[in-house]
Amino acid sequence: MVPFIQVYGIYIILHGHLSPGGGFSGGAIFGASLVLIALSFNLEVGARQISHATASVLESGGALGFIITGLVAVALGGNYLANQAAGFPMGEAGELFSAGAIFIITAFLGIKVASTIVTLFYNIIEGDDKSGDAH
Amino acid sequence: MEDILFIIIAAIFAMRYLLRLQARGVFTILLVGLIGFFFSFTVAEMPPFGDPNNPVFNEIPARYMEAGVAETGAVNIVSSVIIDYRAFDTLGEATVLFVAIAAVIATLKSH
Numbered sequence: 485m486v487p488f489i490q491v492y493g494i495y496i497i498l499h500g501h502l503s504p505g506g507g508f509s510g511g512a513i514f515g516a517s518l519v520l521i522a523l524s525f526n527l528e529v530g531a532r533q534i535s536h537a538t539a540s541v542l543e544s545g546g547a548l549g550f551i552i553t554g555l556v557a558v559a560l561g562g563n564y565l566a567n568q569a570a571g572f573p574m575g576e577a578g579e580l581f582s583a584g585a586i587f588i589i590t591a592f593l594g595i596k597v598a599s600t601i602v603t604l605f606y607n608i609i610e611g612d613d614k615s616g617d618a619h
Numbered sequence: 620m621e622d623i624l625f626i627i628i629a630a631i632f633a634m635r636y637l638l639r640l641q642a643r644g645v646f647t648i649l650l651v652g653l654i655g656f657f658f659s660f661t662v663a664e665m666p667p668f669g670d671p672n673n674p675v676f677n678e679i680p681a682r683y684m685e686a687g688v689a690e691t692g693a694v695n696i697v698s699s700v701i702i703d704y705r706a707f708d709t710l711g712e713a714t715v716l717f718v719a720i721a722a723v724i725a726t727l728k729s730h
Binding site: 501544583596 | 690693698699701703706707710713714716720724
């Protein structure tokens, strides 16, 4: 079941500028698929899919990518987070690779939201374990 | 009409708690009732849903609808608004997520 959920999440992220959805909802679906692995097997199997370090790097990287995309627009001669004015390749409206910065930012947002959900889940579960051992 | 329904439901729930009265409980019920009254009052004063003469239908949504595809290249108008026209707001939203997860890690990792 997990691969289908992940494909659906990636589809929602990549088609954010074409159909209802986007970085937030697609990232939530992808993050939920990783949480489901940990729920249906156990925490070790889930943690093997994506480690803590990877999740942190992906999360910070997603936020940084968003900011850097905005700064690239400044470097290309537009305002911060400008899209067409900065000269991002627009493509043809309705195609998959179109809409310039929207496509890039949506992908970064999806990565960030997915890793946020995974990090949140693992931290809460492990925090629970530790306080249980301390007694 | 919905307001009256909400008030009736709230009153039913309030009655369950009135059975075990305490001074603090009475004060809480009065306070919540007061807040609920003002909220229902505000909702009753809001413009009707979907009316074309509402104040939100000004030149800004018209611009998004007419020029959105040409200006952003995105067929999905919602995406073109949140990631192009209002991208700075979305960056703030992503920052909220980031700060929230940082707070969770800082709280849970400390003990």
